[in-house]
Amino acid sequence: MEYVFNLPEAVPAGKVLVHNHVRPTSRLGFAGFRAWLDDPGENYEICDCGWASKLSEHYRVARARQRFGLSR
Numbered sequence: 142m143e144y145v146f147n148l149p150e151a152v153p154a155g156k157v158l159v160h161n162h163v164r165p166t167s168r169l170g171f172a173g174f175r176a177w178l179d180d181p182g183e184n185y186e187i188c189d190c191g192w193a194s195k196l197s198e199h200y201r202v203a204r205a206r207q208r209f210g211l212s213r
């Protein structure tokens with residue numbers, strides 16, 4: 142997992158761009174908004190908030206999975 146401080150030109154193959162559930166701001170790292178590159182995982186869900194619109198897609202942390210953790 143690797144934080145990004147500038148929006149990448151493209152997401153590396155096999156990775157997904159994810160942000161936390163803080164309302165996206167135009168500036169990464171501002172007001173608690175964080176984004177990172179990570180391996181795809183079931184705790185991430187595709188996000189349509191409009192941030193990073195020049196990239197084809199990005200993900201956010203899935204709230205339900207985060208709340209219930211790994212216990213099933």
Ligand SMILES: [Zn+2]
Pocket residue numbers: 160165188189190191192199200201
């Ligand atoms: Zn988003």
